[in-house]
Amino acid sequence: MSGASSPDAAYLDVGYLDAAATAPLRPEALRAMLDVWESGQANASSVHSPGFRARELVEGARTRIARALGAMPGEVIFTSGGTEANSLAIVGLALARPRGRHIVTTAIEHSSVLESCRYLERVFGFELTVLPVDADGLVDQAAAAQALRPDTTLVSVGLANGEIGTVQSLGELADSARELGVTVHSDAVQAAASLPVSFGSSTAPSAAPGAPAGVAPDPSAWPGRSVDAITVASHKFGGPQGVGALIVRGHLQLESIIHGGGQERGARSGTENVAGIAGFAAAVAVATGQIGSAALALMDSRDELIARVLAEVPGAALTGHPSERLPGHASFTISGVSGESLLVALDTAGVAVSSGSACAAGKSEPSPVLLALGLRDELAQTAVRFSLADPLAPETLDRIIRVLRSEVLRG
Ligand SMILES: Cc1ncc(COP(=O)(O)O)c(C=O)c1O
Secondary structure, eight states, X not given: OOOOOSHHHHHHHHHBOBTTTOOOOOHHHHHHHHHHHHTOOOOTTOSSHHHHXXXXXXXXXXXXXXXXXXXXXXXXXXXXXXXXXXXXXIIIHHHHOOSOSEEEEETTSOHHHHHHHHHHHHHHOOEEEEEOBOTTSOBOHHHHHHHXXXXXXXXXXXXXXXXXXXXXXXXXXXXXXXXTTOEEEEEOTTHHXXXXXXXXXOOOSSOOTTSXXXXXXXXXXXXXXXXXXXXXXXXXXXXXXXXXXXXXXXXXXOOOSSOSSOTGGGTSOXXXXXXXXXXXXXXXXXXXXXXXXXXXXXXXXXXXXHHHHHHHSTTEEEOSOSSSBOTTEEEEEETTSOHHHHHHHHHHXXXXXXXXXXXXXXXXXXXXXXXXXXXXXXXXXXXXXXXXXXXXXXXXXXXXXXXXXXXXXXX
């Protein structure tokens, strides 16, 4: 995924292991954005030739993203990123279709999901059921089956967790919810960037433009039609930050949360980020085009990293599911050493990682996700996460092990 040329970018190529926070920018995304800016940006709502050209770029990007993710272009609503798309999904779907005032989610959702649910609880009197997960981060299916009620309006369960890498099947919960007529949303921000995700509404006869042939998503693929809406974010695919999308079935009512000029068919007002959207589409096309082969290479590297950390670093334990996990994701607790000090020591050695979710960076409390797995506070504070965009070079792996061992021994 390299291709950048500045000294800083060269550093990123060596030891940037924080792709789950933001993946390195793909050269194709950079090129697409530069093309927009160099040709002169215009407002996609303007009624003149530059405006029509901007509109064409936005609609072309919408079609490209829809095809790559098995959706119809009309189902894609551009937003300012994953956080906004999750907020729009939770608040917009729940307020537009009040089958009742009950929402179901899980204890390990991203804060943009949980806080949106809590907002509905606080301001609109919704009731919230937060499903527990087991020690690997899988939703407790028995609790899930009990949770649905006649007044349940929305179920929101993420496809994969960014902090611990666990991938959910959704399966039974989503199917039962849909049978009852409950709307199902899934945060696919982490999953869609590295696993074959399909919204299941288009057969995508050929691969997304620009991608190698034969990689079109299978319309029956995961999570397919078992969900009504999914969230994706550009910067996890290697596109620019600050742009994302909610993909939502056309028949569903959605109450807008940002009011104004009525862009995005009234669902999300605000001038479209034309260059960002073009970069987003380029990144999605490349990422989804390579997903099978990239995932296999990442899994090998991830498994080697996990095996060596567990074997060579005293006190290390894996967090998240051992096999049902994102391809490039390895997260640990390392008993007796703070995650912050591990992060600093690794950074000093030229390896950039996270000590918890970057979206919650700056907070010193233990991660709610790790506590939901049943970890005690002190152990949760020792978390460190490696998320790979490319397979690890052997020297980088050796360096990681050296740094972790020396931090533990200094302890
Ligand atoms: C699972 C998940 N959902 C949502 C988000 C938020 O996306 P964004 O950073 O685009 O606001 C993140 C960010 O890490 C995430 O991991």
